Amino acid sequence: MSPALLGLHDVQKWFGGVHALKGVDFTLAAGEVHVLLGENGAGKSTLMGVLSGAIVPDAGEIRIAGEPVRFASPRDAHAAGVAMIPQELDLVPGLDIAANLFLGNEITGAGVLQGRRMRDAAQELLAKAGVALDAGLLVSSLRIGERQLVAIAKALAADARILVMDEPSAALSSVEADHLMRVVRDLKARGVGVVYISHRLEEVARIADRVTVMRDGQVVGECPPQAPQAELVRLLVGRPLSDLFPPRASRVGKPILHLHRAAFDPARPRAGWQAPRDVSLTVHEGEIVGLAGLMGVGRTELLGALYGFGAVGRWSGTVEMRGAAARLGTIGAARRAGIAYVTDDRRGTGLVLHHTVAQNTLMSIWRRVTPFGLASRGLERRRVAEAMENYDVRPRLPAAKVVNLSGGNQQKVVFAKELMNGPSLLLLDEPTRGVDVGAKTEIYRRLRGLAEQGLGVLVASSELTELLGLCDRIVVMRAGRTVHAFGADAGEDAVRAVCESGDEERAA
């Protein structure tokens, strides 16, 4: 039989004390979509890093079309026809989209950059990836979701034989995700081999030809793409998982946050910052309310404006906390009102990447662990240990630098940090982006638990299944407005329909 397009054999990688890859074998055939699943920290990104030349393995060999190859740098991998969409979107914020798409292989004539030609070519690539963005925009002005799409387009630009997608759908909402599926399918049709990493199990059935599951730096098994989710989960987590989502609220209490026809006008309107224009919703004690909508409809901005982050400005209309009119708009005010906030950009605004897990976890509660303004190492150590335990941050090293944690574990640290304050209202933006099923269920269960104790939660997510499974109510947004509210029993299609439809019925 002809050799596989790609073959990784017995790949090993150590990071200091961490044995990230313990001898992994992995193959990929031309025109095949090979889905790679695994818990956070399983080693997926590391394995793909090895394949794309970003990480030099300590042992093992890489074969492409049977030929053994050595990648000392991403450059070599490019040359061998390997392209990668990294998990942590690595774009240059100061350059425009076109420049980013062609970074490293610019179009030049006589040594001079052909700006116009590149922009036109970029525009086509964007269209191919289903992105209607102007190629002249600075990447720094793009949303996470939009950056994700640009990263996809960038990978397409390389038109490679082997394309690695590390959680490409993490930041996408239904429409973009659907389009991504389509893109992957016609890559496949063109004979490109695709490695697809995701924590969204429902995607598996839609595109996978083959599924491989990793755990603790090893391949723990393959399974057919039609395998039932429960089976996948069992392989992933290593034990059967009763059910993903905890039971709904038994009883909801008094309203905590109440918005009626509320609007936020920023002091300095920013292009692309979708200010909340007409928002009506209520979050009660013990209730988890979801915000649904397509990319850019203003969920992130709504949460930001409530917490006083992202833009300075004033709220108008009814804004009440616990039945009393509240003057929100600054972080101080929000925190005094007992609001906590988890941003959707953990690397940019959620964490101090080069600080330790300990430092990050304690960041929002220094006040509590420093009696009389003096640091108490004992107190610090105890709170950190407890937090890492509660949120199962791996590896359990308080002194590990957050930048070296896997994406999912980074997210857990953000969570721990925000919840240590014991808030009464929790604002979550894409809370489980890049978090594995096991961790997700933990997070859901913990959220529900906190809700039971009277916490109110407002969560924006691009993952509809998550909202449907977790929330007591789902509010759909469009262009800064809340347009409809669904109960717990809402069906996926109904919600999607409202999200993607254009008409303007008022929220209940």
Next chain:
Amino acid sequence: ADGKPIYKDCGPNNDYVIGFSQANFKEPYREHVNHELERLVKQYPKFKLTIADGQASVNTQVSQVENFVTKQVDLLMISPFESAPLTPAVTNVIKKGIPVIELDRKTVGDDFTAFVGGDNRQIAKEAGQYAANTLLPDGGEVAILEGLPSSSPAIERLEGFKDGLADNAKLKLVAVQPVDWQEDKAVTVFGAMLQAHPDIKLVYTSNDLAAAGAYIAAKQAEKADQVKIIGTDGLPGPSGGIRSVADGQWAATFTYPTGAAEALDLAKKILIDCATSVPRNVMVPSQRIDQTNAKALYDKEQF
């Protein structure tokens, strides 16, 4: 004097280490002093001279004086960057029984063995009088390019020159700007001055570098003939001010004596001849270099 030699380990047969703490190596004048000392010390086979760069920082220079004590030099020569700050350090040297010869600037009080130098104020005053009486008897506009503001030589030369100008009421001092002893700054600043005051007839500069800068600016403004330039330092050699005067670029410059020869002679008296006393103040006169004597002097020193 009570008959005891100034330095107890003196005598004709020993070798001696002389430490010279120079205020800084920045100004050409100080480079010149260093060269003079290095040149002349060769005439004293018993002397070994080491020079330290005070880097225009009192803190650094104090440290260097202290280090000379640690190294136990036999005699300290010093050109203090500023007087008061160096005084305690020098006093300490005297206490240790090490003779101190100060060049160019005195420390406060009497804790030094001898001082060799000129008088900034006097030199600048002569320059002012020369301008007032000889160069511009019928008056005109005058400008000054000051050194580094609030450093003592800059202050003394500025005030001295003003005193001198007083001789002639018809002179009008139209502009005073600091150029921090620097040629490039002098070009820019004097260029602007000539714009604001096109009729400037004479400019006094606190050192030769500034004078060179002033000349460039005047030339670029095509006013080289109109503006008479007076420098200070009067350094010899192809790079020095004497030559610039000889070439007719400047009207005059006033030598600020190094006192190197005198200082070394004192050192010999103290260390080798075991002198019991030496003159405390050796004033080395300044000399005016002008069109009358510049050429002669310049050619003379090109032995």
Next chain:
Amino acid sequence: MSTSTVPAALERPRRSPLAYLVRFQSLLGLVIVIAAGIGFSPRRHGHILFLQTDNVANIIRSIAETGILALGMTFVIIAAGIDLSVGAVLGLCSVLTAELLVNEGWSLWTTLSLVVATGILFGAVQGFISTKARIQAFIVTLAGLQAARGLSLIASGNSFINISYGAGPGKAPVGFAILGERIGGVFPVATLVFLVLAALATFVLNNTRYGRYVFAVGGNEKAARLSGIPVEAVKISVYAITGLMAAVAGIVHAGQFSFGSPNDGTGYELNAIAAVVIGGTDLFGGAGSMVGTIAGAVMLGALANILELNDVSAALQLLATGAIIVMAAALQTFVNSGSGGR
């Protein structure tokens, strides 16, 4: 389908008037200072001295050297580096030039090429050390500053060297004097050198692949590496560029002052960096503009000039300079922030 993202795109047209203004925000400070210059300039029978040809010529001459340094500095800073050694390297190169021409009697071209080579090498070595040994550029170039001063003391034998022109030993070729001349008695040759280099630098930064790489490396080193950009080579090269610029500035210095001194150029690095940052370049790298740098340099020169024209006292000059620099910078950030720049 993909229409869902269109609104977002439409909200951010590429060429909004604001964006347009912002592209030239770096010129703002300059405009202000010039306006102020005209306003406060002393007049003589109706003529605004500040605008007189000679005065303008003086201004642009006075900035030639720091301007040249600032050009190189722009590359380094955009690449998220810094180079404190440029002033000292300028001094070293002016000394070398004088020494070789006058005392060694080398020919003009061999001298210039050697001096330029020295500058490039010195810069490249600094870049190499800080890149390979991963030492902060600040430290390496601060050390480089010391080393350059030391070398120039050695090269000059602890003394400054005047350049006199003519034939025969101890004289430099007359041609070299041109750097001190003014074309048509008006336009300073030194400034011409600056302008030519400025045009070149602007072109390289904005219109070549190399320029792109510099932005990428400064903006997101990891992304640059993943895109197959030779990050280390780029980082080293930017220091070679500052070295080159410092060498040229040193030659210009020696030329226009017929003079080489180990101490010349002291503190120039701060002026150069100031010009760059006032020009709107971000000290943390990844963003900046060459035009801005040029504007910044001219602004600083015009500022000093207007203060001198008014015989402002040394003390007030210092105060005014400080105040105006801050105001210019403040204005820029204000305009910037309107467009959601960081």
Next chain:
Amino acid sequence: MSTSTVPAALERPRRSPLAYLVRFQSLLGLVIVIAAGIGFSPRRHGHILFLQTDNVANIIRSIAETGILALGMTFVIIAAGIDLSVGAVLGLCSVLTAELLVNEGWSLWTTLSLVVATGILFGAVQGFISTKARIQAFIVTLAGLQAARGLSLIASGNSFINISYGAGPGKAPVGFAILGERIGGVFPVATLVFLVLAALATFVLNNTRYGRYVFAVGGNEKAARLSGIPVEAVKISVYAITGLMAAVAGIVHAGQFSFGSPNDGTGYELNAIAAVVIGGTDLFGGAGSMVGTIAGAVMLGALANILELNDVSAALQLLATGAIIVMAAALQTFVNSGSGGR
């Protein structure tokens, strides 16, 4: 850089020998220099001059002022800022002290409190401007440098001021002279001031909430703000601290040299920053150690001393200083890299 970010104790539970070595990496350069000092020190009848009490005393005296400045600088740099004005503020404060004591005849305590207040205010204003107007600290403090020099020229009337002690007009209280004294004829009072402040600064940085805030703000300003840390207050306060330290340094300067001059302190900022960075603090903020800074300051002093004891020529001293600084830094990053530093 890596571990200095970890408030030491947080990693105590598991201390590998490497981690242990790394915790003290900042001392490495110092150890080397001292070893070298002993090795190369000239000896006189058996005694190692470098180690003689007097010599050691001289070294620690010589670093008192830059040391004090470096303490403040450490806070600013960890908070991802920079302060170029400290040298000038030192000058300003030395002038003020002399002026008030000598020419205005103020009492010692009123003088000192006013001078300290001035320093703090000056720093705070700079912090306020750069924070509120969002101007890069480099620019604001460069302007501040100019302003401070301007002010000191005004305060001193373009002159320097000698301080003479005694009673009556024109004389400063005798007590003030103590700053020039040496305890038991050995230990310099100026150094004592430095040590006290150093202990204080180390404590504040490592053992207080404020210290933790400084690290957080420097590490990621946005994240810190989101976590409810009063980012702006912290940023302003660090400049107030450098201002305070500069004021104290200025007083010490006036005291130990009985002198105040607008020109004093020129260039000190670079030495202070060098001490900080050699001490292993990251110029990009979020990481650093006070102990490292102290070690860095002492190292620079010892280095200069050993070179002079050996009669190294000025030129070679510059070269050697440059080389050794780089080597020390290289060694640190080398040791660091073992522990996955950035």
